Amino acid sequence: MDVYDELKLSYSGDISNESWIRDYYSVDSSYHQIYPELVCFPKDKTDIVTSLNCASKNALSVACRGAGTSLLGQSLSNGLILDFTKYMNKILDLDIQSGTVTVQPGVVKGILDKELKKQNKFLPPDPASSNYCTIGGMVSNNSSGPHGLGYGSVLKYLDRVDFIYSNGEEGFAENGVCDSRLKKILSPIISIQDKLASYYPDVSKNSCGYRLDSVFAPEFKPQNIFAASEGTLSIFDSLRLKILDLPIFRSLFLVYFSDVLSACLYTKKILSTVPVAVELLDYSVMDSSIKLNTVNENGCLLFIEYFYQFRDKISDTHDLLKRSIYPGGKIVEHAHDIVSINKLWHSRKNALNMAIKNTVGNRRQFTIIEDTAVSIDHLHEYVVYLLSLYNKYDLQYVIYGHVGNGNLHTRPILDNHNNSEGDLHSKQARILQKMTYETFRKVFEYRGTITAEHGDGITRTPFIKNVYNNFVYSYFSSLKKSFDPLNLLNPGKKVP
Ligand SMILES: Cc1cc2nc3c(=O)[nH]c(=O)nc-3n(C[C@H](O)[C@H](O)[C@H](O)COP(=O)(O)OP(=O)(O)OC[C@H]3O[C@@H](n4cnc5c(N)ncnc54)[C@H](O)[C@@H]3O)c2cc1C
Structure with a gap:
């Protein structure tokens, strides 16, 4: 009996070995291509366990998949692909009292946003891909987005994870408690947690390697080990996340600078006005709706947003911002109602699509250095250096991103x-x-860090060791071995 027939016997969900389906799942939003043996659409926990047992028996790898919007190949595999969007896509519980929502991993962020909005709530991390990316994918990549400056990445909101180990065993992790196997896996790290944390990047967002630095301090949060784990440690069955009240008043300002360096130079001063987002959009990735009215060639825009409780803050904020950008920047647009704000944000969120449009004919873009982050103190110096490299190698480029976090997509x-x-x-x-x-x-x-939010995947895994050192990396390797001794789960990502 082949693998397909074996799985078919007891699967509640669907399984496909059709070539067009395998074609579809051989790519994600990266430039990699790997053909899977089979594509599975699990209906429940039992299907996940069945997939893992079958993979183990037949020495096949298993990669989970949400919407496949990852940019580094982390949802690709030559074994089984488990797509959670078809069946495991339910919002299981919305608890307004405790401020949490529990979802299956295949829930699309945009759909969750709509449900939460009805209750005046939101889950802050907001990738530009929110209309199609899933919560499972967001947790696995530790995603964030334009409001990562004010609200952090998804790791901050992870409250509980129910998961399956690679041998089919069930596990769980939430504040202060976890199953006994996970407790045992994490226990050798307790005594060296401070030393480990001291080797982590000095940045406000990080999706590189495993986030051991966020597990023990200030309190024991074993669930955080799964943020940025890219499906290499376990398979999520359900995820509980903290949600917040929607802001009452918002103001979005578009500030023009004559070039990217000038915008970066002013970023630190702008941060002193406590915005929730400071986002860069270079001329090269602007759509025409915003380009025509606001910017000259070579110029760029900063999207600067504030949330507040009281309307009278709006004019104070306007004045503060004006002072912080003087004399280099000029406010060219501002909006204070949600419809106009969303319209303006559309241009920023469309940046990657605009970047892709730059690659007509033989022109190709490369994603490897596209998600670095440095601390704000180094931002300007770093961008001077980066642009000098583009100049030295006579390369065209696109540049945009989360400058407020020192995180540039280039x-x-x-x-x-x-x-x-x-x-x-x-x-x-x-x-x-x-x-x-x-x-x-x-x-x-x-x-x-070499990746603030998009993750390591196939492309950046070879560089993780250099972000940390042999000491930290040896813990990454032993963590992976303890979770997944047969290396079934998404092999080649995070640890080679
Ligand atoms: C146009 C565009 C804009 C983007 N903008 C942003 C942005 O602003 N901010 C940002 O952070 N990212 C952004 N991204 C990257 C990407 O969209 C995010 O990382 C997103 O959260 C991935 O979600 P997904 O559902 O597509 O996951 P996938 O790509 O399908 O999978 C991501 C990872 O999650 C794992 N996974 C999925 N389900 C499970 C599960 N049940 N158990 C264990 N592991 C699982 C997969 O194995 C894989 O390693 C963008 C991408 C595109 C194409």
Whole structure:
């Protein structure tokens, strides 16, 4: 009996080995392509366990998948793909009293947002992909978004995880408590937690490696080990997240700067006005709706947003902001009602789509250095260096992102016109490699991270060790071994 027939015998959900389905699941939003053996759509916990047992018996890997919007290949596998969006997509409980929502991993963030809004609540992390990405994917990548400055990433909201170990055993983790196996896995780390934490990047958001630094202090939060774990430690069955009251008043300001460096120079001063978002949009990734009215070529915009309880704060904020951007920046738009604010945000959230439109013909963008973060104190210096590299290698590029967090999304654009096969021409490949090493070296020098929110995946896993050191990395390896001794779960991501 082959694997398909074996699984079919007891599966409540669906399984497919059809080639067009395997084609579809061979790609995500990265440039990688890996063909899975089978694609499964589990209906419940029992189906997850059945998939794992079958994978173990047949030496196949298992990768979970939400919407497949990851940018580094972390939802791809040559074994079984478990897609949670078809059946395991329910909101299980909304507890207004305790301020939590419990969901299955395949719930789409945009759908959850709509349900929460009816109760005047929200789950703050807001990736630009919110209309289609799932909560399981967000937790696994430790996603955030434009409001990561004021609200942090999803790790901050993770309240409880119910999960399945790779051998089919059930586990759970919430504030202060977890199942006995997880307790045993984490116990060797307790005595060295401070030393470990001291080697973590000095940044406000981080999705690189495993977030051991967030498990023990200030209180024991074993559930945090799953944030940014990319499906390599366990499979989520359900997730409980903290939710907040929607802000009462909001103001969004669009501030024009003559170039990216000037915008970065003013960012620290702007942060002193306590915004919840400071987002950069360079001319190269602006859509026409915003470009026409506000910006000259080479210019850029900062999207700066404030939330408050009282309306009379609006004019104070306006004055404060004006002072903080003087004389380099100029307010070119502002909005204070939700419809106008959302309309303006659309242009910022569309940045990646605009970036992709830059790659017509032989032009290709490369995602490897696209999610670095450094502390605000190093931001301007870092961007000076980054732009000098683009200049040195004569590369076009796009740049935008969460400058308030020191987190820039930038991609070099390479022209591959001499190579009909679609692979990178060797000269171009060498340039890309140099650009990557030189950028990352600077990031390490500033104790930054190579990924603030998008994750490591296939592309960045080889560099994780350099963000930390052998000491920390040895704990990442032993953590993975304790959770998943047969290396079934998403192998090749996080630890090679
Ligand atoms: C246009 C665009 C804009 C984006 N903007 C942002 C942004 O602003 N901020 C940001 O942080 N990211 C952004 N991203 C990246 C991406 O959308 C997010 O990381 C998103 O949260 C991934 O969700 P997903 O459902 O697509 O997950 P997938 O890509 O399907 O999977 C992500 C990871 O989650 C794991 N996983 C899924 N389900 C489970 C489960 N049940 N158990 C264990 N592991 C599981 C997978 O194995 C994989 O490792 C963007 C991507 C695109 C394409």
